[in-house]
Amino acid sequence: MKRVTKIERISEIVEIILLGLALPTVYVSERQNGSLLVLEADDRLRCLIEFLKGYYPVRRLEFYPELDERGIEQLEQEFPRMTSWLYDYRFSFQIIEYTTPRYMHMQMGNYIERWNFTREQGIRNELYGEDLEGRLAKLEQMLWGFSEFLSKVSLNRQYMVLRILMCRFVRMGEIQEGWGEILNLQQLLDRTAILVLQKNSQWISETAEAFGEVTRELLSWERRVHYGLERDKGKERQAKVLSYYIM
Secondary structure, three states, X not given: OOHHHHXXXXXXXXXXXXXXXXXXXXXXXXXXXXXXXXXXXXXXXXXXXXXXXXXXXXXXXXXXXXXXXXXXXXHHHHOHHHHHHHHHOOOOEEEEOOOOOHHHHHHHHHHHHOOOHHHHHHHHHHHHOHHHHHHHHHHHHHHHOOOXXXXXXXXXXXXXXXXXXXXXXXXXXXXXXXXXXXOOHXXXXXXXXXXXXXXXXHHHHHHHHHHHHHHHHHHHHHHHHOOOHHHHOOXXXXXXXXXXXXX
């Protein structure tokens, strides 16, 4: 988030608190080590903490223009009563217990926050661990080396790799629905992540090479026939096309 955007966000939060209004409930995922992972797309809590640490001022408050360009230290000196309201404010937290299946953490977060792919994959890497992130990173780096049509953001590419592998695992029968079972997207991605974690290093290397080979061929073919794979950047159709050829 840019500095200007952060100051705008902080100023909104501070004004809401000073007006005595309630901020929305903060949803957090409980992890097995006892730490809590904040599931916020707009980073309200983080912005407020950074303001209280003195990193940013408030600016252009509609109802409190006298606070303009003041940081927390200046507020403490000039407006101690208002400052105490900020320090005494209590957030409401809703904790998703660690015993809840991981895909449900992802599903609930998406219901509440409507994450973009970057945020979703970042949260997934936190919940599933460094091993999954490392495997996906190795695969997406091979794709990135040859694929102009992929995002410049590493987490977006990791998400795309997971979607490609999901389609591939379904096509190959490694992911199957049980009797009367209908898997949603987060459940499919959950099973994909588990399968990736079960694969050995040789599979990762071979799949990475396949990714590179297929994308090179597709790009060469695209230049000749104007297929337009780039137009489907990050979309379901692109993931399905790549999964079909990466076998």
